[in-house]
Amino acid sequence: MKKALTVLFTFAIIIAPLVAFAAVEITSQALVEVETVDEKGEKVVVREKATRVIPGTDVVFVNAYLNKGQEAADNVVIVNPIPEHMDYVEGSALGEETAITFSINGGQQFDAPQNLTVTEPDGTSRPAKAEEYTHIRWQRTSPLPPGQTGEVEFRARLR
Amino acid sequence: MKRSLILLAALALLLPAQSALARGTPAGTTITNQAKVVYTIEATEIELDSNSVAIVVGELIDVELAWQDATNILVKPGETDRILTFLLTNTGNGTERFLLSVDSEIGGDQFDPVNPRIYLDVDGDGEFDPAVDLPYNPADPPTLAAGAALIVFVLNDIPSGVDDGDRGISALAAESATGTGAPGTAFPGQGDGGVNAVVGASGGASAAQGIYQVSRVELTAIKSATVADPFGGSEPLPGATITYTIVVEVTGTAPANDVRVSDDIPEHTTYQGGTLRLDGAPLTDAADGDAGEVLGSVVTVRLGDLQDVTRTVTFQVVID
Numbered sequence: 001m002k003k004a005l006t007v008l009f010t011f012a013i014i015i016a017p018l019v020a021f022a023a024v025e026i027t028s029q030a031l032v033e034v035e036t037v038d039e040k041g042e043k044v045v046v047r048e049k050a051t052r053v054i055p056g057t058d059v060v061f062v063n064a065y066l067n068k069g070q071e072a073a074d075n076v077v078i079v080n081p082i083p084e085h086m087d088y089v090e091g092s093a094l095g096e097e098t099a100i101t102f103s104i105n106g107g108q109q110f111d112a113p114q115n116l117t118v119t120e121p122d123g124t125s126r127p128a129k130a131e132e133y134t135h136i137r138w139q140r141t142s143p144l145p146p147g148q149t150g151e152v153e154f155r156a157r158l159r
Numbered sequence: 160m161k162r163s164l165i166l167l168a169a170l171a172l173l174l175p176a177q178s179a180l181a182r183g184t185p186a187g188t189t190i191t192n193q194a195k196v197v198y199t200i201e202a203t204e205i206e207l208d209s210n211s212v213a214i215v216v217g218e219l220i221d222v223e224l225a226w227q228d229a230t231n232i233l234v235k236p237g238e239t240d241r242i243l244t245f246l247l248t249n250t251g252n253g254t255e256r257f258l259l260s261v262d263s264e265i266g267g268d269q270f271d272p273v274n275p276r277i278y279l280d281v282d283g284d285g286e287f288d289p290a291v292d293l294p295y296n297p298a299d300p301p302t303l304a305a306g307a308a309l310i311v312f313v314l315n316d317i318p319s320g321v322d323d324g325d326r327g328i329s330a331l332a333a334e335s336a337t338g339t340g341a342p343g344t345a346f347p348g349q350g351d352g353g354v355n356a357v358v359g360a361s362g363g364a365s366a367a368q369g370i371y372q373v374s375r376v377e378l379t380a381i382k383s384a385t386v387a388d389p390f391g392g393s394e395p396l397p398g399a400t401i402t403y404t405i406v407v408e409v410t411g412t413a414p415a416n417d418v419r420v421s422d423d424i425p426e427h428t429t430y431q432g433g434t435l436r437l438d439g440a441p442l443t444d445a446a447d448g449d450a451g452e453v454l455g456s457v458v459t460v461r462l463g464d465l466q467d468v469t470r471t472v473t474f475q476v477v478i479d
Binding site for chain 1: 357
C-alpha cells in the first residue's frame with residue numbers, strides 16, 4: 001500500500017507542470033453533409049454527425065482547437081493521419097491562418113501537393129494522387145493567443 | 160435442415176477463392192480518426208492527441224448477374240434439361256441472401272422455353288451435376304459474402320415444333336433478401352451486425368438473359384452408280400466398271416460432328432485399288448492418316464465436322 005502511494009505522488013509531481021503547459025486542446029469530429037429542404041423550401045446542406053457511413057461516402061473531419069492557457073502558443077501544428085479505408089478528397093483541406101501540406105510517407109515528410117512525387121517500380125516518377133496521401137499538416141502562420149479558437153478540416157471518402 | 164447446412168458449408172468453401180471481387184470496405188468495419196496538435200509555449204514543445212472519433216461502415220447492397228455462356232445454346236426441338244449458365248456476384252460490402260426467379264415467357268424471341276428450373280452450382284465446378292448441384296430453394300436462398308460469386312444454372316425444356324434458327328430467351332433475376340429500391344434506399348439496422356443497409360447503384364437487384372437457338376441439322380447421303388462395260392456401253396456385264404458416287408449434304412445452322420461415310424463393297428464385285436476419291440482428290444487405300452481407307456470389303460471416309468456443305472465420295476468396283 002505504501003508503495004502505491006509513493007507511485008501516485010511521483011505521478012502528481014510530474015503531471016503538475018504538464019497541466020500548466022497543456023493549454024491548447026483539440027477536438028475531432030466526423031460529419032456527413034446531408035441535403036435537406038429548409039422552411040423556405042430551399043435546398044440546404046446540413047452537416048450531421050457521422051456514425052454509420054457506406055462506401056463511397058465523403059466524411060468531413062473537423063478538428064477544433066482552443067488555447068485555454070494564459071499565454072500565447074507558438075508554432076501550432078495540427079497533424080491528422082488519413083483514416084484507414086479512406087481516401088483524401090483532393091483540395092478539401094481547409095484552415096484559416098494555416099499553411100497546409102501533405103505527406104505520402106506516413107508523416108515523415110510534408111510538402112505541397114505539386115512537390116509530392118511517387119517513384120514507380122520502373123524508375124519513372126509521377127505526381128502523387130490524393131488517395132496516396134497519408135497525413136495532412138496544418139501549420140499556423142501566427143501565434144494562438146489565449147482564449148482563441150481555430151478550426152481545420154478535410155474530407156475523406158470511404159473506400 | 161441437414162441439406163441446407165451442407166449447402167452452406169459448400170458455399171463457405173467456395174467463397175474465399177472468389178472474394179477478390181469485394182467492393183468497398185467491409186460492412187461493420189470501425190474507422191477511427193484522431194488528430195494531434197503540437198505547439199510551443201516558452202520554448203517548450205508540447206504534443207497532445209485529440210479525442211478519437213469512430214465511424215462504423217454501413218452495408219451497401221449490390222448484386223450483379225451475368226450470363227456466362229459464350230454463345231447461344233444450340234438446341235433441338237423437344238430436348239429436355241438444356242442448361243444456361245449464369246454468375247451471381249455479391250458486389251456489395253456485406254453478406255447478403257439473394258432471391259432468384261426465372262421467366263422464360265418474355266418477348267423478343269421466337270419461342271418460349273418451357274419448364275424453367277434454377278439450380279445452384281454447389282460444388283463450384285461450373286458444370287451442372289444433378290447428383291450434386293441442388294435446386295434453388297426459395298425458403299433457403301443462397302448467401303454470399305461480400306465479393307463472393309456463385310454459378311447458377313437455369314434449365315429449360317425446348318418445345319417441339321420450333322424451326323431452325325428460332326431463338327428462345329430465359330431471364331434470370333436476383334434480388335437482395337434485405338430489400339431493393341432506388342439507390343440510397345435505407346434499411347436501418349438490417350445490415351451485417353445491425354449496421355444500416357443502403358441500396359447501391361444496382362438497386363439491390365440484377366437480371367440477365369440467356370438464349371437458346373434451335374439448330375435442326377439435316378444430313379442427307381445419296382448414292383448413285385454408273386456402269387461402263389468393256390465394250391463402251393453401260394451394261395452390267397462381268398468386267399464392267401461401276402463408279403459409285405456418294406453425295407453427303409449437310410444443311411442447318413450448326414455443324415454435324417464427326418461425319419463418316421461407310422460403304423460395303425457389293426458382293427460379286429472387286430474394289431479397284433487406288434480409285435477412292437474425296438471431292439475428286441485421291442485418297443490412299445491404306446489406313447494411313449488421310450481421310451479414308453478400304454479395309455477388306457468396307458470403304459470408309461471420315462468427313463469431320465460439316466456445316467452447310469456438300470462432300471462427294473467416289474470409288475470404283477469391277478463386276479466379277
